[in-house]
Every structure is written in structure tokens, then in C-alpha cells.
Amino acid sequence: MSDQTIAIEVRAVAKVFANGVRALDPIDLVVREGEIVTLIGPSGCGKSTLLRLIAGLVQPSAGRIGLSPEGQRAGLAFVFQNPTLMPWTSVERNVRLPLDLSGTERVQAEQRVRHALELVGLNEFARFYPRELSGGMQMRASIARALVTGPKLLLLDEPFGALDEITRNRLDRDLSELCAREKLTVLFVTHSIYEAVFLSSRVLVMSARPGRILMEVAIDEPQPRREAFRATEKFARLSAGLSGMLATAMHGAPA
Amino acid sequence: MSDGKWLQVGAPIAVGMAFILVWHALVVLNEVPPFIVPSPFLVMKTLAQDWGLLSGSLLVTLQVTGAALALAVVLGVALSILSVQSRLIEASLLPYAVILQVTPLVAIAPLIIIWVENPRTALVICATVASIFPVITNTTIGLRSVDTALLDLFRMYGASRMQTLIRLRIPSAAPYFFAGLRVAAALALIGAVVAEFVAGTGGTQSGLAYQILMSGLQLNIPRLFAALILITLTGIALFLLVTALARISLRRWHESELPQER
Numbered sequence: 001m002s003d004q005t006i007a008i009e010v011r012a013v014a015k016v017f018a019n020g021v022r023a024l025d026p027i028d029l030v031v032r033e034g035e036i037v038t039l040i041g042p043s044g045c046g047k048s049t050l051l052r053l054i055a056g057l058v059q060p061s062a063g064r065i066g067l068s069p070e071g072q073r074a075g076l077a078f079v080f081q082n083p084t085l086m087p088w089t090s091v092e093r094n095v096r097l098p099l100d101l102s103g104t105e106r107v108q109a110e111q112r113v114r115h116a117l118e119l120v121g122l123n124e125f126a127r128f129y130p131r132e133l134s135g136g137m138q139m140r141a142s143i144a145r146a147l148v149t150g151p152k153l154l155l156l157d158e159p160f161g162a163l164d165e166i167t168r169n170r171l172d173r174d175l176s177e178l179c180a181r182e183k184l185t186v187l188f189v190t191h192s193i194y195e196a197v198f199l200s201s202r203v204l205v206m207s208a209r210p211g212r213i214l215m216e217v218a219i220d221e222p223q224p225r226r227e228a229f230r231a232t233e234k235f236a237r238l239s240a241g242l243s244g245m246l247a248t249a250m251h252g253a254p255a
Numbered sequence: 256m257s258d259g260k261w262l263q264v265g266a267p268i269a270v271g272m273a274f275i276l277v278w279h280a281l282v283v284l285n286e287v288p289p290f291i292v293p294s295p296f297l298v299m300k301t302l303a304q305d306w307g308l309l310s311g312s313l314l315v316t317l318q319v320t321g322a323a324l325a326l327a328v329v330l331g332v333a334l335s336i337l338s339v340q341s342r343l344i345e346a347s348l349l350p351y352a353v354i355l356q357v358t359p360l361v362a363i364a365p366l367i368i369i370w371v372e373n374p375r376t377a378l379v380i381c382a383t384v385a386s387i388f389p390v391i392t393n394t395t396i397g398l399r400s401v402d403t404a405l406l407d408l409f410r411m412y413g414a415s416r417m418q419t420l421i422r423l424r425i426p427s428a429a430p431y432f433f434a435g436l437r438v439a440a441a442l443a444l445i446g447a448v449v450a451e452f453v454a455g456t457g458g459t460q461s462g463l464a465y466q467i468l469m470s471g472l473q474l475n476i477p478r479l480f481a482a483l484i485l486i487t488l489t490g491i492a493l494f495l496l497v498t499a500l501a502r503i504s505l506r507r508w509h510e511s512e513l514p515q516e517r
Contacts, residue, residue: 055411056411057407057410057411078407078408078411080404080407080408081404082404084402084404084405084408086405086422086423086426087508087509088426088429088507088508088509089426089508097408097412097422098412100422101409101412101413101414101418101422102412102413129507129508130508131508131513
């Protein structure tokens with residue numbers, strides 16, 4: 001079980017965009033160290049906005065966001081919806097980017113890149129260019145880049161949304177193992193009920209815009225998750241329950 | 256070579272040969288005098304005979320075109336980078352770039368040639384004015400067409416302006432820059448030729464356009480054709496050079512230069 005140290009604390013954070021759209025109503029959220037928390041909700045409910053607020057990419061209109069000292073700056077990494085790789089250079093150079101930007105010394109940087117590529121199983125593809133890789137492998141490269149600074153806190157914004165289900169399941173399993181091994185705290189945004197149940201220790205269900213957190217479901221299954229978990233009666237029950245909650249959350253929202 | 260490649264190379268060559276033969280036949284059959292239309296073989300002979308004179312002129316035109324293109328690239332890229340760094344600079348400069356572009360070169364070339372003492376420098380300035388615009392517009396669009404998620408990523412890792420420029424904006428702009436360069440290369444040659452025409456006998460008296468002008472006045476039409484061929488060949492060579500540069504730079508990643516798989 002997770003200890004009680006708070007990794008992310010969101011207090012009464014709201015966001016209204018310049019065009020007047022209320023993306024988020026005042027929202028409270030606490031993620032403890034070692035937790036894997038998933039945000040799920042109808043599209044446009046502000047899940048991604050919340051993640052971007054926590055990452056500091058967007059400033060809140062109201063409220064306060066606190067990160068544990070370990071989760072600040074280099075301790076925080078963000079994985080985008082798309083692989084977001086620089087197409088003009090190799091996987092290796094892409095993964096090294098955060099270290100290059102911070103001026104990390106070369107030998108040390110190369111060693112860390114090799115380690116990060118090993119974590120995602122891409123070490124043999126270091127010299128490949130992004131376009132030479134499959135969608136799943138590009139996403140692995142993107143995760144390696146996030147891990148290269150040795151973060152404690154990982155924010156993922158629907159990272160596997162564009163992948164086929166087989167690839168997505170494999171990546172979910174590998175991510176689960178990775179997070180357990182590296183003792184990462186994770187906040188994960190997804191559209192997929194199965195992905196949410198499989199990965200998380202806690203699932204937060206958000207309402208349609210303006211987003212609020214409606215419900216919370218704890219998934220008490222030991223981490224890392226095994227592939228066999230998907231075939232259990234418990235998995236089916238949790239998925240069905242979550243599906244019902246999501247239908248409630250969708251209520252009133254245009255499909 | 257594959258069948259497709261044979262077609263790509265062979266078909267235009269066949270058309271060219273047929274054109275030359277028909278040209279020759281028409282000239283011979285109709286007994287057209289050489290001072291109206293010379294036969295292609297007479298043009299070739301003149302090209303060889305006058306090579307001493309024409310090669311000197313070719314060199315001058317090449318130097319003017321090359322210098323102008325280099326200047327257009329350096330100045331154009333520098334201005335683009337400046338205007339991307341600050342909206343104020345862009346807003347102040349862009350109208351003048353447009354004015355420069357829409358004013359016909361033939362109209363301003365005489366002024367430049369009068370104002371600038373060294374005729375060679377005047378020609379280079381004219382050709383630069385003619386070719387800088389596509390470099391500026393394309394590079395500016397390229398520098399702005401950056402993947403917003405990558406921009407977020409750079410911001411998140413605390414990249415400086417300089418780091419973002421060098422590691423993100425410039426590589427993103429490369430395909431746009433090369434598209435602009437292709438147009439600029441052709442315009443630099445046109446600019447050099449037009450400027451030399453305008454300068455006329457008051458100019459450097461040595462470029463290919465000057466040879467065309469003089470051959471026309473002297474009714475030495477075979478030499479006029481020979482000079483014309485050299486200008487065209489220069490244009491083709493420039494085009495191929497720029498295409499090769501683009502291919503070398505973009506081959507491994509950009510859609511425009513990827514080998515087509517069938």
C-alpha cells in the first residue's frame with residue numbers, strides 16, 4: 001500500500017479560458033506517493049486541462065496546485081497524447097533532449113539514455129528515426145524520454161489512445177511493471193475503462209464540461225498488474241461498475 | 256536503373272532530340288537565313304567557336320547569381336529569425352518586404368545601377384532584391400510551423416529561446432526553407448539577367464545577358480542562341496544543386512524527400 005506522503009495536491013483549482021469556456025469547475029485532488037491514479041470522463045471534460053495545469057503548462061484561473069519537492073522540475077515528466085518526437089533526429093537524440101536542454105555532461109547523458117531505452121525495451125532501435133518505428137514503438141520512445149531525467153512523478157495524457165488494442169494492452173502491462181519497479185507516482189488520463197481498471201490503484205470519474213470529479217473507485221489489486229488480471233471476474237465487475245458511472249457522468253452531455 | 260527511371264530520363268531526351276531534328280529540318284528545308292533562325296548545329300558550332308568569350312561571360316553571370324543567392328539566404332534567414340523572435344520587428348519589416356516584392360525589378364534596377372558605383376555590386380544587389388522574398392516568407396512560415404506539443408515539451412524542460420530556436424524552430428523550418436530556396440535560385444538568375452539588360456552598355460559589359468544584348472544588336476543570332484543556351488543550362492544546374500541539397504538534408508525524415516515505396 002502507498003504511504004501517506006502527498007505527491008500532488010490540487011485545491012479548488014478552476015480554469016476559464018480566454019474565450020470564456022469554463023474548462024474546469026473548482027476541483028480538489030490529492031495523489032499520494034506511489035499511487036497510480038486515473039482520470040476518466042467524457043471527451044472535453046477537462047481531464048487534459050487538469051493534467052496541463054499540474055504540469056505548469058497552463059496557469060489556473062483560481063486555486064492552488066502543490067507538488068512534493070521531489071515532483072518539481074526534473075522530478076516531473078509529461079507524456080503527450082502523440083509521441084511528439086522530433087522527426088529529424090534519431091530515437092537516441094530524442095530521448096536525450098531533456099538532458100541536452102539542461103546541459104547534462106555527455107558521458108552521463110549517454111548512460112542515462114541507454115538505461116531509459118532499456119526500460120522501455122528499445123535499446124536496439126536507438127539509431128532509428130521516429131518514422132521508421134511503429135506507433136507503439138514511437139510511444140515507447142516518448143516514455144523513455146520522459147524517464148530519462150529520473151522523474152518521481154509521471155503525468156500521461158491519453159498516451160495510448162491512438163494505438164490498436166493489442167499494442168495498448170502490452171504497453172499498459174509494461175507500464176504497470178515499470179511504475180512498480182521505478183516506484184513512480186502516476187496520474188493517467190484515459191478514455192478507456194479497461195485501461196483505467198487495469199492500471200490504477202484509484203480511478204476518478206469526471207463529469208462533462210465544466211469538469212468536476214464525480215466519483216472515486218479504488219482498485220485493490222496488487223501492483224504491478226499481471227495480464228491474467230484482465231480475465232478475472234473482479235476485473236469484469238469493476239469495469240461494468242465503472243462503465244455505469246461513466247454513463248451517469250455523460251448524462252446531459254452531447255455524445 | 257528501373258523501368259520508371261528509364262522513362263523519366265529517356266522520354267525527355269527523346270523529345271529533345273526530336274525537337275532539335277525538326278528544328279534543323281525546318282531551317283534547312285525552308286532555307287531560313289541564320290540571322291533569323293540558325294540551325295541547332297550552327298548554334299553548337301558557334302558555342303564552341305566563341306567559347307573563350309562566352310565562358311568568361313558565363314563566369315560573370317554565375318558569380319553574380321551565386322553571390323546574390325548567398326546574400327538572399329543569409330539576409331533572408333536572418334530577417335526571418337528576427338521577425339519570429341518579436342512581433343514588433345515582424346510588423347515593422349513585413350510591409351517593406353512586400354513593397355520590395357511587388358515593385359517590378361526592371362523599374363528599380365536603373366536606380367540601383369545609378370546609385371551604386373561598382374557595376375558588379377549593383378548587379379548583385381538587383382539579383383538579391385529579386386530573390387530574397389521567397390526565402391523570407393517560406394522561412395518565416397517554417398519557423399512558426401512548429402508542433403505545439405513539442406513547443407510545450409521544450410517549455411516544460413526549461414529550454415531557453417536560443418535552445419528552442421536551434422533545436423526546434425530551425426529544423427522544423429528546413430523543408431519550408433528549401434521550398435523557398437528552389438524559387439529563390441531561379442529568381443536570382445532572372446534578377447541577374449534582367450539587371451544586366453537594364454545596365455546595358457553601361458554595365459559590366461561581360462555577363463551572358465550583355466552578350467545576348469550585343470549579339471541582338473549585331474544580328475549575330477547564332478551567338479545569341481548560344482548565350483541563351485548557357486543561361487538555361489545555368490538555371491538547370493542551379494535547380495539540380497538546390498534539389499540535391501534539399502535531398503541530402505531531408506532524406507531521412509521529411510515526407511517530401513522520402514523514397515516512394517510501391
